[in-house]
Amino acid sequence: MPxxxxxxxxxxxxxxxxxxxxATNTTIDxxxxxxxxxxxxxxxxxxxxxxxxDLRQHLLADDPSEIARHWEHFFGRENADFSIEATDDEIxxxxxxxxxxxxxxxxxxxxxxxxxxxxxxxxxxxxAGTPFCIDTEITGxxxxxxxxxxxx
Amino acid sequence: xxxxxxxxxxxxxxFKFLATQGHAALEQYWLEISKNQERHTLELxxxxxxxxxxxxxxxxxxxxxxxxxxxxxxxxxxxRMNVCPSLSKVLDNDAAPMGKYCDHCAGWIGPIMDKTxxxxxxxxxxxxxxxxxLRVFKDRSKAEAAEKQATLLMGWPGKRERE
Numbered sequence: 001m002p003x004x005x006x007x008x009x010x011x012x013x014x015x016x017x018x019x020x021x022x023a024t025n026t027t028i029d030x031x032x033x034x035x036x037x038x039x040x041x042x043x044x045x046x047x048x049x050x051x052x053x054d055l056r057q058h059l060l061a062d063d064p065s066e067i068a069r070h071w072e073h074f075f076g077r078e079n080a081d082f083s084i085e086a087t088d089d090e091i092x093x094x095x096x097x098x099x100x101x102x103x104x105x106x107x108x109x110x111x112x113x114x115x116x117x118x119x120x121x122x123x124x125x126x127x128a129g130t131p132f133c134i135d136t137e138i139t140g141x142x143x144x145x146x147x148x149x150x151x152x
Numbered sequence: 153x154x155x156x157x158x159x160x161x162x163x164x165x166x167f168k169f170l171a172t173q174g175h176a177a178l179e180q181y182w183l184e185i186s187k188n189q190e191r192h193t194l195e196l197x198x199x200x201x202x203x204x205x206x207x208x209x210x211x212x213x214x215x216x217x218x219x220x221x222x223x224x225x226x227x228x229x230x231x232r233m234n235v236c237p238s239l240s241k242v243l244d245n246d247a248a249p250m251g252k253y254c255d256h257c258a259g260w261i262g263p264i265m266d267k268t269x270x271x272x273x274x275x276x277x278x279x280x281x282x283x284x285x286l287r288v289f290k291d292r293s294k295a296e297a298a299e300k301q302a303t304l305l306m307g308w309p310g311k312r313e314r315e
Contacts (some may be wrong), residue, residue, distance in 0.1 A: 009246070012157040014217035019192065020159035026188040027166055030181060035173075043165050047154065050247035051161045074155035100153045107191070118154045118162075 008069055009054035016077055021100040022107040029112045040114065041121050049123025058128035064091055064148045067134070069128075071146075075099075090149040101142030116144065158279035160238040165249040178252075179309040182259030189260055190267075197268045202229045205270075205288055228289045236282035243282065254279045255306060261286070262308025271295035 031040045049056060058066035068084050071093050075082045081097035104111045116138050123134035123146060137145045154162050170177045170255035196204040199265040206224045209231055213220050243251045256276040265272040265288060273287045273295050285302075297303055 010158065012155075015215050016156050017159075017212075017215045018156050019215075020156040022191075023185060023188060024154060024159060024162065026184060027163075027181075030184045031166065031169075034177075034180075035169075039169065043162075043169055046165050046168075046247070047162055047201065050246060051158065051165065053246040074157065075153070078153075095153075098153060100156070122154065 008066070008073065010070075011073065012077065018078065018099065018103045019107065021103050023098075024118065025104045025108060025112050025115055028114050028117070032112075032114060034077040037114065041117065044103075044118055044121035045125035048120075048122035049128075052122065054127050056126045056130065059127060059132050062131060064132050064147075067091070067148060068093075090147050092148075093146040095144050095146075098144065105142070111141075119144065120148070153214060158241070160241040161245050161247065163238075163256070164242045164245065164250050164253055165247065166250075167253060167256065171250060171252070176253075182239065182256055183309050185256070186260040186263045190264060193264055194267060197264065197270070201268075201270070202288065202290070205229050227291060227294060228287055231286040232282045233282070233286070236284065239282040243280075252279060254284065257284070257286075258306035258308045260308075262306075262311055266310060272308075273298040273302060274306040274308075276304045276306055278304065 012076055045100050053064055055067050075128050078099040080152045082095045085092045120136045127134045131150055133151050135147045170181050171303040193208055209222055217237050223230045242253050254276045262272050271289045271292050275285045287298055
């Protein structure tokens with residue numbers, strides 16, 4: 001079976017509970033206030049290395065497309081406004097309306113200034129030591145551009 | 153974005169770090185989550201009592217895809233979790249599960265119940281299996297009787313001090 005037809009390591013169904021993003025926001029502010037931003041960054045790095053070990057393995061095996069499948073599945077489940085474009089050189093995820101960010105904004109009125117670190121730091125950790133990097137650029141409130149490209 | 157679907161696996165990593173700081177660090181975090189959850193529950197539980205709790209967990213059952221049975225009685229509410237999606241995801245995980253993952257649930261619910269005047273009895277049964285029984289009583293003596301029947305009774309911040 002070709003890789004793109006195999007089930008993903010984490011493939012979810014049913015409803016989504018967006019309020020979990022509120023708990024993530026609370027957690028980020030709490031951990032940083034109590035223990036510092038370096039601790040929060042290391043927790044995100046562990047998520048990238050260990051929870052997403054399978055995505056990392058795909059990068060190590062020279063297959064960045066699994067992350068694109070992951071994005072398609074999970075941003076789709078949360079009904080985000082996004083698009084993914086793949087060329088020979090890079091895979092680009094453009095998020096125009098991040099459901100997580102805007103749900104937290106609606107719930108709390110105050111999104112943590114470190115909220116998007118969950119994306120930046122897990123992406124960096126997933127790609128570390130692989131032939132690829134994943135660069136995350138925050139382009140506005142609840143908007144970003146994530147690019148997977150081969151390291152030069 | 154860590155998808156909302158993957159929050160339990162993120163939560164698990166947070167618990168693993170906090171466990172290295174001692175049990176008090178875990179309890180402080182549960183209290184923070186409890187304050188966060190008050191936004192969704194406290195007024196509902198205070199004003200509508202067991203019916204409000206039934207309403208809340210009915211919503212959670214659907215939104216979090218829980219396999220659970222809810223029974224509303226005159227004197228108590230019983231939630232029987234047959235398959236907990238949260239612990240199931242933590243166990244189906246490339247990262248190692250935190251051994252006391254289940255404890256967070258009583259850790260945030262208990263302090264809210266204490267503010268409502270209701271009495272929580274939380275039987276996790278076995279931390280390695282995604283099932284548990286939560287009961288909430290109006291009457292303290294009935295809660296104490298139910299505690300004696302529990303297999304693995306959970307505590308929460310503040311409970312020990314009151315007893």
